[in-house]
Structures are given as structure tokens and as C-alpha cells.
Amino acid sequence: GAVVSQHPSWVICKSGTSVKIECRSLDFQATTMFWYRQFPKQSLMLMATSNEGSKATYEQGVEKDKFLINHASLTLSTLTVTSAHPEDSSFYICSAVYRGRFPYEQYFGPGTRLTVT
Amino acid sequence: EDKVVQSPLSLVVHEGDTVTLNCSYEVTNFRSLLWYKQEKKAPTFLFMLTSSGIEKKSGRLSSILDKKELFSILNITATQTGDSAIYLCAVGYGGATNKLIFGTGTLLAVQP
Numbered sequence: 001g002a003v004v005s006q007h008p009s010w011v012i013c014k015s016g017t018s019v020k021i022e023c024r025s026l027d028f029q030a031t032t033m034f035w036y037r038q039f040p041k042q043s044l045m046l047m048a049t050s051n052e053g054s055k056a057t058y059e060q061g062v063e064k065d066k067f068l069i070n071h072a073s074l075t076l077s078t079l080t081v082t083s084a085h086p087e088d089s090s091f092y093i094c095s096a097v098y099r100g101r102f103p104y105e106q107y108f109g110p111g112t113r114l115t116v117t
Numbered sequence: 118e119d120k121v122v123q124s125p126l127s128l129v130v131h132e133g134d135t136v137t138l139n140c141s142y143e144v145t146n147f148r149s150l151l152w153y154k155q156e157k158k159a160p161t162f163l164f165m166l167t168s169s170g171i172e173k174k175s176g177r178l179s180s181i182l183d184k185k186e187l188f189s190i191l192n193i194t195a196t197q198t199g200d201s202a203i204y205l206c207a208v209g210y211g212g213a214t215n216k217l218i219f220g221t222g223t224l225l226a227v228q229p
Contacts, residue, residue, distance in 0.1 A: 034216070043205060043219040044160070093159045097215075106217065108159040 002098045003027055006109035013084055013116055020080045021112045023094030029074035030096035034106065035067075038091040050077040084116040119144045121208050121220035129226045134196050138223045140206030141188040149209040150182050150189050151217065156202045163191070163204075196227045 003026040013019050023033055031052045036044040048069050049057040056069035066088075068080040077096075081088055091113050095106040121142045130136055142150065149167045153160035164173045166182035166189060173180050177196075182189045193200055203222040209215030 043221045044207075044217075046216060046218070049216065105162070105165065106215065107162070108153075111159045 002096075002105075002107045004094065004096045004107050004109040006092075006094055006112050008112060009110060010113040011115070013114070015085055015116055016083055018080055018082045019084055019114060020078055021092055021094075021114075023077045023079070023096065023109050025075045025096040025098075025107075028096070028098050030077075030098070031074060032097040033071060033077040034095045034097075035069060035077075035079050036093045036095070038093060038111075044093060047079075081114065084114070086116045089114055089116045119208075119210065119218055121206055121218050123204075123206050123220035123223050125223060126221065127224040127226070129228060130196055131228050132197055134227075135192065135194045136196060136225060138191040138193075138204050138206075138225070139188065140190070140220055142206075142208045142220075143187065144208045144210050144218060146210045147184070147208060148211065148215050151207045151209065152180055152189075152191050153205040153207065154202045155205055155222070160205055193225075196225075198227050198229055201225060201227045 005024045007022045033050040035047045037047050038044045046059050047062045050069045050071040052071045052074050058064045066082055071077040091111050093111040095108045098105050124139045149165050151165045152163040164180045169182055169184040177194045180191045203224050205222045206220040207217040209217055
């Protein structure tokens with residue numbers, strides 16, 4: 001149980017275009033999902049907290065107009081990288097909070113590797 | 118500023134060795150400490166620790182938390198090549214929904 005999927009698993013796009021990444025909790029409802037970014041040989045950095053039915057909360061230094069987050073349902077959150085640039089190339093990972101037991105655990109998706117050319 | 122520091126940054130051992138990975142933290146509103154194993158993709162959950170002094174064990178892996186000294190260790194006994202990975206320590210903080218702050222990770226390489 002507690003499986004999280006991401007789509008696509010990898011994407012290449014041209015500079016200036018937008019890319020949408022989906023995060024789904026497959027067998028549980030997730031009122032909260034998190035989006036992380038991981039650069040090579042670095043750890044995961046929290047970008048934003050996505051709450052179903054409300055606006056996302058962004059961490060300091062993350063541009064909310066560039067990284068659009070929509071948590072449309074209890075099982076789906078999307079991250080759209082707008083006007084992508086090569087420096088946005090990274091590994092993007094989402095996690096979904098499973099409220100089955102406290103403290104609530106986060107289950108991670110397999111990640112999306114974005115390359116901007 | 119909240120931080121999670123792991124050591125060593127990397128480690129090379131031979132199969133059968135025992136390794137100890139360290140994680141120290143300074144995080145306000147501490148809720149829990151978690152260990153993850155990351156191979157090529159996203160992290161996979163190993164342990165969640167919330168209480169001091171209580172060892173959690175899963176097969177050859179075990180972990181313990183010291184909330185007074187603000188650190189945790191992850192032990193792996195009788196290492197195998199399949200243990201090669203990055204081991205991430207994360208601290209959950211804030212309200213009921215844990216936000217996580219991750220350490221830089223320890224890259225473990227187990228040689229045959």
C-alpha cells in the first residue's frame with residue numbers, strides 16, 4: 001500500500017517552454033503532497049507544500065510564478081515549470097502524506113528527471 | 118537556521134563489514150527523524166524515530182535516536198553489495214503534517 005506515481009519519469013524540453021509533472025497517490029487519499037528538487041550529488045530540497053483545495057505554500061527562494069502547483073483532487077497534484085530554462089534541469093520528486101498513522105508518513109514518488117535544452 | 122548534517126559524506130567498505138552512519142540535527146519544532154535509502158530514483162523509507170533510546174531494527178539495519186544530544190545513527194551489519202546507495206537522514210518538523218529537512222546524505226559503496 002501507499003504507492004505514489006509520477007508522470008512523466010523523464011522529459012526533455014526546449015528553453016522557454018512549460019512542462020507539467022503529475023504526482024498521484026494510487027491507493028490512498030493525500031490531502032497534502034510535497035514537491036522536492038534534487039540537483040546532482042545534492043540532497044532533496046523542499047520546494048512547496050501542496051494542499052488539496054487550497055493554494056500551495058512555497059519555501060523561501062522558490063518562485064511561485066515559475067513553479068505552478070495545483071492540487072486538484074485528493075489523489076493528484078501537478079507541478080508546472082513555466083518558461084523553463086537550463087538551470088531548471090533537475091530531478092523533481094513528489095511525496096504524499098499518508099495519514100494512516102501518526103506522525104504522518106510521507107511516501108515518495110519515483111521522481112521526474114527534467115532536462116531543459 | 119535549521120540544519121541536518123550527515124557524516125561521513127561517503128564511505129567505501131567490503132562485503133561483510135559493519136558500517137555506522139551518523140546524522141546530527143538542529144531543527145526547531147522537531148517531530149521525528151527518518152532514514153531513507155536512495156538508489157537511482159526516489160528515496161525508499163527505512164525508519165522513523167520519534168523517541169530517544171529505542172532501537173528500531175529491520176533485518177541487518179538498525180537505528181537509534183538521541184534527542185538530548187540531537188543525533189541518530191544508522192547501523193548496517195554484514196553489508197552486501199545491494200546496500201550500496203545514498204542514505205538520507207531527514208527531520209520532520211512543524212505541525213502534524215511533517216515537513217522534512219534532508220541532510221546531504223552518505224554515499225555508501227560496498228565492494229565485493
